[in-house]
Amino acid sequence: MTATCPTHAAAKTMEAELRHALHIGKEVDSRRSHARTWTLQEALDKTLSMPKPEGWRGASYEKIATLHIEGALLFMGRAITLGEIDRDLIDAWCRACEAKGNSDATINRKISALSKMMKVAVEYGGLDAMPKMPRLRKERVSRIRFLTHDEEFQVLELLRVTGRTDMEAFVTVLIDTGMRRGELLNVRPQDVDLETGVIMVYGTEGKGTKNGRIRSVPMTARVKAIMAERLCNRVTCFELKASDVRHAWDWVRQKMGLAGDRDFVLHACRHTCASRLVRAGVSLPVVKEWLGHSSITTTMRYAHLFPQDLMNAARALDPGE
Structure with a gap:
């Protein structure tokens, strides 16, 4: 019984x-x-x-x-x-x-x-049968919003001149690595290898990345310099709270007159990294591994930013070629 x-x-x-x-x-x-x-x-x-x-x-x-x-x-x-x-x-x-x-x-x-x-x-026996659920709604296809080099300069300068140096460094690393906010907040000193130049990404709160995988992300020169200063006497490399990050970004948006731009969110830093990789001619499979996408379908969102195959096709039709 x-x-x-x-x-x-x-x-x-x-x-x-x-x-x-x-x-x-x-x-x-x-x-x-x-x-x-x-x-x-x-x-x-x-x-x-x-x-x-x-x-x-x-x-x-x-x-x-x-x-x-x-x-x-x-x-x-x-x-x-x-x-x-x-x-x-x-x-x-x-x-x-x-x-x-x-x-x-x-x-x-x-x-x-x-x-x-x-x-x-x-x-588990707590309900006899499911009720009829509503159909999922058609979601808005959001614009891939990335930071221009001028916008990046403005963001970092605003943070620097107001003494928010931790946030300035945080945004810089987000832009150059494409990590998610939670992933970077969780990076520990032992996850950073200055010799090989990579950061091991274990995800949010130690629970894995969004798709449950561990990946390594290369460091640019400026990221390596930032991380080198954060490897001693710290539990995590960035001792910021998610709320601190959110409030600082909202303040920056306000100061830049972009509070009404619903796509100018912190996640745009990740889009910025992806767009710069694609525009530099990095293949989509490599971008997929860099960002930690579970499916190439997700990475394909950035394909239109540098349609090399289409440009080659256009040149083939150009009589001057």
Whole structure:
């Protein structure tokens, strides 16, 4: 007479219900592990308790997935049972997200997080069947925004003259290595090899890179100089918080008059590295390995920046050639 429960408290509740049923002579179906539908909070607890791919524990997206689902907990209620969550309620939640200004991409991630939790519940007996989920929305194809050399100079100069030298160095390394913010924040002195000129990238908070792989990134001369100064008496090479980085970048955007440019985000530094590699004639497979993309399809987004094959084709049609 055992059943799978997401938490100890849920197990004790189920035990009491089963004992009462036996006491009054009610037949108990011991084959069913989903004798009681889980609450939304219990589904979240179970999903967070399980490692990927079954759950979120240890995944690089654990925090953001949890943040996405917290909105559902606030909107629907932590104690609501999964059986009470139907398509109408999910649609109402999506409309509430729209009203808060969430993009279609963000709403898609929230729907996916809720769907994942419910699938876990079905698998472990906390829900009989999945409700019908909304179709994922068509996401805006964002422009690949990169920094011009003039914009790079302005950004670094603003940070330098205001004494934000750590942030100046941080942005410089992002531009020259193409690392993600979380990856660079996690780089430790022992991950930097000045002799070979590479940085080993282990990802965000030691949980691996975005695709779960480890990669090495070459250092330019200025990156090597920056990292050489940060190899002693530090836990990580950049002792900055994600919030510090975000606030400093927002301040720079404001000062440059680019607060309204929705694509001028810190991630543009990664796009800048990729675009400069491609424009220099570096092959897309090499760019893929440099940036740590899991698929060449992702790297192909940068192909239009230097369409060498198309330029060669144009020359073949030029009578002057």
